[in-house]
Amino acid sequence: MSDTETHLKQNYIGGKWVDSKGGKLHDVINPATEEAASTVVLGTAADVDDAVAAAKEAYKTYSQTTREERLALLGRIVEEYKKRGADLAKSMAAEMGAPVSFAGTAQVGAGIGGFLGTIEALKNFEFSEQHGANKVVYEPIGVVGMITPWNWPLNQIALKVAPALAAGNTMVLKPSEECPGNAVIFAEILDAAGVPPGVFNLVQGDGPTVGNAISAHPGIEMVSFTGSTRAGILVAKAAADTVKRVHQELGGKSPNIVLPDADLAQVLPPTVQGVLVNTGQSCIAPTRILVHKDRKEEAVGVIKAMFDGTQVGDPAQEGGHIGPVVNKAQFEKIQGLIQSAIDEGATLETGGTGLPANVNRGYFIKPTVFSGVTPDMRIAKEEVFGPVATIMEYSSLDEAVDIANDTEYGLSAVVSGDPSKAAEVAPKLRAGMVAVNAWGPGPGAPFGGYKASGNGREGGLFGLKDFMEVKAISGIPA
Numbered sequence: 248m249s250d251t252e253t254h255l256k257q258n259y260i261g262g263k264w265v266d267s268k269g270g271k272l273h274d275v276i277n278p279a280t281e282e283a284a285s286t287v288v289l290g291t292a293a294d295v296d297d298a299v300a301a302a303k304e305a306y307k308t309y310s311q312t313t314r315e316e317r318l319a320l321l322g323r324i325v326e327e328y329k330k331r332g333a334d335l336a337k338s339m340a341a342e343m344g345a346p347v348s349f350a351g352t353a354q355v356g357a358g359i360g361g362f363l364g365t366i367e368a369l370k371n372f373e374f375s376e377q378h379g380a381n382k383v384v385y386e387p388i389g390v391v392g393m394i395t396p397w398n399w400p401l402n403q404i405a406l407k408v409a410p411a412l413a414a415g416n417t418m419v420l421k422p423s424e425e426c427p428g429n430a431v432i433f434a435e436i437l438d439a440a441g442v443p444p445g446v447f448n449l450v451q452g453d454g455p456t457v458g459n460a461i462s463a464h465p466g467i468e469m470v471s472f473t474g475s476t477r478a479g480i481l482v483a484k485a486a487a488d489t490v491k492r493v494h495q496e497l498g499g500k501s502p503n504i505v506l507p508d509a510d511l512a513q514v515l516p517p518t519v520q521g522v523l524v525n526t527g528q529s530c531i532a533p534t535r536i537l538v539h540k541d542r543k544e545e546a547v548g549v550i551k552a553m554f555d556g557t558q559v560g561d562p563a564q565e566g567g568h569i570g571p572v573v574n575k576a577q578f579e580k581i582q583g584l585i586q587s588a589i590d591e592g593a594t595l596e597t598g599g600t601g602l603p604a605n606v607n608r609g610y611f612i613k614p615t616v617f618s619g620v621t622p623d624m625r626i627a628k629e630e631v632f633g634p635v636a637t638i639m640e641y642s643s644l645d646e647a648v649d650i651a652n653d654t655e656y657g658l659s660a661v662v663s664g665d666p667s668k669a670a671e672v673a674p675k676l677r678a679g680m681v682a683v684n685a686w687g688p689g690p691g692a693p694f695g696g697y698k699a700s701g702n703g704r705e706g707g708l709f710g711l712k713d714f715m716e717v718k719a720i721s722g723i724p725a
């Protein structure tokens with residue numbers, strides 16, 4: 248058994264791999280084969296207590312480290328991380344089905360990106376500012392609890408751990424029980440980089456047990472959560488009694504407003520691509536594609552060709568194909584949503600229910616395109632989290648903006664077309680991020696949403712500030 252396989256059955260607390268106090272073993276299922284990919288321990292509230300105690304102790308010294316010491320530590324983590332890229336990719340391919348080529352580039356790269364963006368932000372960060380008669384200083388918050396999902400697992404871990412370390416906090420991470428292997432390797436990387444004992448702690452487990460214990464823990468000053476809006480609400484409720492800071496990165500149902508005069512062959516591929524990347528399992532996937540009614544046929548042609556040309560296949564194989572969705576529950580949910588669109592009268596342009604022709608097992612979804620989708624349909628309202636695009640029509644740009652904003656979510660939006668015209672549309676969109684002719688924000692942009700998509704921002708300078716307290720000192724010389 249490799250070290251990583253052994254460590255999957257343990258927690259990392261106080262700089263050591265330790266057995267859980269009462270945890271049970273759980274098989275993680277490979278979504279391509281429906282067989283066990285790995286075995287992880289599901290920890291307990293007692294494990295969280297131990298991790299918080301270690302983090303509190305470590306905070307006494309780590310919170311006092313200098314910018315230079317933290318920069319050196321973050322730099323060493325990046326170096327160690329680069330050595331484990333292949334292991335990380337293999338683990339994610341087996342546990343959540345991201346094809347190994349894509350996992351090794353985009354998924355692993357996103358984790359490094361989180362660290363590099365934080366390093367840049369920390370280099371120039373003003374820890375002290377003068378505001379009138381008040382000196383305002385930024386300080387670490389204390390022990391931060393972190394709960395992360397499986398879809399871009401390293402990205403989510405890095406966007407929390409890097410700024411928490413940069414700010415001088417200590418932490419307890421609970422990764423997704425659907426995809427825990429990369430978090431174990433990540434802890435091994437931090438250990439190899441010399442992160443002091445207790446600064447970073449990893450407790451494996453499920454949401455209702457370990458996630459809830461983190462959210463409610465009186466020794467944790469902040470909980471940073473990424474996942475579904477459903478679980479994010481439960482985290483906030485559990486956190487309320489201890490008045491800890493709650494940072495939420497939640498679900499989305501992002502629109503893509505295609506401007507009436509846009510060159511469709513040029514603007515659709517780079518924006519609609521976001522519905523296929525990672526098998527559609529991105530919180531910012533721009534799935535509601537809004538096209539002018541006179542351009543609908545043309546848009547359907549371009550989008551259908553993209554989806555028909557997308558290969559679905561084994562995540563263990565190198566290549567540009569997409570893999571399965573993460574698990575059986577997601578597979579069944581997506582099948583149900585596809586069927587609901589058919590039942591509610593949308594036009595199925597390609598794809599549909601059932602397995603793609605080239606596979607006979609696994610949680611693979613046919614790349615699917617619907618046109619004639621109206622805002623009242625379930626497929627237009629609910630987050631699908633699969634390779635399913637919906638094409639909706641508008642008559643005027645005002646109507647397009649109304650449809651785009653007609654969602655409980657507000658994470659991200661896309662505008663496809665002339666950037667100067669897109670600049671006039673962007674302020675009207677109720678979303679934390681607007682990308683023009685791309686499906687995601689640019690490097691270093693604050694990442695986060697409006698409305699039911701969350702609170703707070705991650706990445707770069709804004710992410711760093713979100714992991715800090717603000718202290719006002721008045722009555723001293725400026």
Ligand SMILES: NC(=O)c1ccc[n+]([C@@H]2O[C@H](COP(=O)([O-])OP(=O)(O)OC[C@H]3O[C@@H](n4cnc5c(N)ncnc54)[C@H](O)[C@@H]3O)[C@@H](O)[C@H]2O)c1
Nearest residue numbers: 395396397422423454458459474475478481496497498530
């Ligand atoms: N806004 C963003 O930045 C962002 C990024 C990635 C994913 N997401 C969202 O994440 C969701 C997909 O991820 P998922 O299926 O892993 O989400 P999920 O909410 O089921 O799980 C996320 C994490 O929360 C934990 N959890 C579940 N119930 C909990 C509870 N009661 N208390 C505490 N923790 C609990 C899980 O164990 C897991 O670690 C999608 O909705 C997606 O849009 C958002």
